[in-house]
Amino acid sequence: MHLGCMILFLFLASFDVASQSLPKLTPRQLAVNQLVNASRILASQGVADDCAGHISIRDPLSSDTFLITGGSRTPAQVTPADVTVARINDSQVISAALEDHEPPIRPAEIFIHSSIYQRFPNSTVNSIAYYQAEQLLPWSLFSSDSAGINTSLVTTDDLTGFFATTSGASFLGPHPAPVFSIFDDDPDAATIAVDDVAKGFSLATRFGPADATVASVNETDGFRPLVLMRNDGATVVGTTVPEVTFRFVQAVKSARIQHHASMLSAQNGSVPRFVPAQAIKSSDEYLRSWLLWISQVENAMAADVARSPELWAGSGNAAGTGAGSENAASMKGPLSKGLALIVICTTISLASLLSL
Known part of the structure; x- marks a missing residue:
C-alpha cells in the first residue's frame, strides 16, 4: 500500500475509534454549543463584557429561523438555556433552542440579526455577532467619508478610518470599515440601539449589496464583513460561529495596533502601512485559535455545568424529545470535541497533500 494511503487510513481509523467515545450531539445541540463557547470566548478575550451583545447562527433545523444568545446573563455566563429560536422574517421568538427551557428574554437588538439574514444568503452570512467592544468604539465616532480609499492611498487625513493592520484582520479588505449611524436616518433618534x-x-445595507459575495471584499462596492456602529459597537458576520469569533477578536487586536500606529504617525507625519489589497483574505484560518480559546474557558464551563446541570440539558430535537443527563453531559466536553475536530481537519489536510 502507498505510504500516504497507509497514513491516511490510520488517521481515519483513529478518528473512528475516538468518535465512538465522544458524546453524540444533535444538530441543534452542536449549534447551541458553539454559541455558548463563542460567547464565553469573546468575554474571555475582552471583546464582550457586561454590556449588550449577542451572537447567532442560522438554525440547522429550519431555513426560516436562527438561534441567538439572549436572556439576562452576561456573555461570560451564557448557558444553553439562554439560546433562543427566532424567526428571520419578523424577529419573533418561537421557543428556547433546547426543550425543557422557557424562551429567554429577546435581545432588543435582535433586528440586527434578522435583517442581515434576510439580506444575504447562507453562503455569505451564516453567523452574526454584535458587541459593544470598547476597543472599536473610537473609530465609530467618525464618519466613513473615505469609503473610496484603499490601503495604498491612505493619507494622514484618513486615519480616523478603521483599516486592517494584520493578517488576522485582513478579512476587512483594503477599504475602511463602514460606519453605521442611526442618526443619519433619524437625526432625532432617542436611542442608539x-x-x-x-x-x-x-x-x-452597510454590509454591501444583497448579491455581494464574500470574495468581493476587495471591491469598492463589495462585501463588508464588519460594520462599526456609531457610539455603540460593531457587528461582524461570517460563515461559521468560530469564524465570526475569530474575526471579532482579530478586529479588536487590529484596533489596538492602529491606535498605537496612529500615535507614532502623529510624531513624524508618516502614514502607517496597512495590509495591501493583494494580501487580503476572504476566509480565515481560525481552527488553531478556536481550540486554544475553548481550552481557556473549559474549566469555567465545567464548573457551571456541575453547579446548574439543568441549564445544560436538552437535545434540541425537532420533536422536542430526548432531554436528560446524557445530553447535559454532552455539553461538558468542548475540548474533547475540539480534539476530534483536529483529527478531522488533519486528515483532510493530509488527504489534500497526498493528492498533489
Whole structure:
C-alpha cells in the first residue's frame, strides 16, 4: 500500500475509534454549543463584557429561523438555556433552542440579526455577532467619508478610518470599515440601539449589496464583513460561529495596533502601512485559535455545568424529545470535541497533500 494511503487510513481509523467515545450531539445541540463557547470566548478575550451583545447562527433545523444568545446573563455566563429560536422574517421568538427551557428574554437588538439574514444568503452570512467592544468604539465616532480609499492611498487625513493592520484582520479588505449611524436616518433618534425593523434594514445595507459575495471584499462596492456602529459597537458576520469569533477578536487586536500606529504617525507625519489589497483574505484560518480559546474557558464551563446541570440539558430535537443527563453531559466536553475536530481537519489536510 502507498505510504500516504497507509497514513491516511490510520488517521481515519483513529478518528473512528475516538468518535465512538465522544458524546453524540444533535444538530441543534452542536449549534447551541458553539454559541455558548463563542460567547464565553469573546468575554474571555475582552471583546464582550457586561454590556449588550449577542451572537447567532442560522438554525440547522429550519431555513426560516436562527438561534441567538439572549436572556439576562452576561456573555461570560451564557448557558444553553439562554439560546433562543427566532424567526428571520419578523424577529419573533418561537421557543428556547433546547426543550425543557422557557424562551429567554429577546435581545432588543435582535433586528440586527434578522435583517442581515434576510439580506444575504447562507453562503455569505451564516453567523452574526454584535458587541459593544470598547476597543472599536473610537473609530465609530467618525464618519466613513473615505469609503473610496484603499490601503495604498491612505493619507494622514484618513486615519480616523478603521483599516486592517494584520493578517488576522485582513478579512476587512483594503477599504475602511463602514460606519453605521442611526442618526443619519433619524437625526432625532432617542436611542442608539438597533431596536426595530427599519434600523435593522438600514444597518444590513452597510454590509454591501444583497448579491455581494464574500470574495468581493476587495471591491469598492463589495462585501463588508464588519460594520462599526456609531457610539455603540460593531457587528461582524461570517460563515461559521468560530469564524465570526475569530474575526471579532482579530478586529479588536487590529484596533489596538492602529491606535498605537496612529500615535507614532502623529510624531513624524508618516502614514502607517496597512495590509495591501493583494494580501487580503476572504476566509480565515481560525481552527488553531478556536481550540486554544475553548481550552481557556473549559474549566469555567465545567464548573457551571456541575453547579446548574439543568441549564445544560436538552437535545434540541425537532420533536422536542430526548432531554436528560446524557445530553447535559454532552455539553461538558468542548475540548474533547475540539480534539476530534483536529483529527478531522488533519486528515483532510493530509488527504489534500497526498493528492498533489
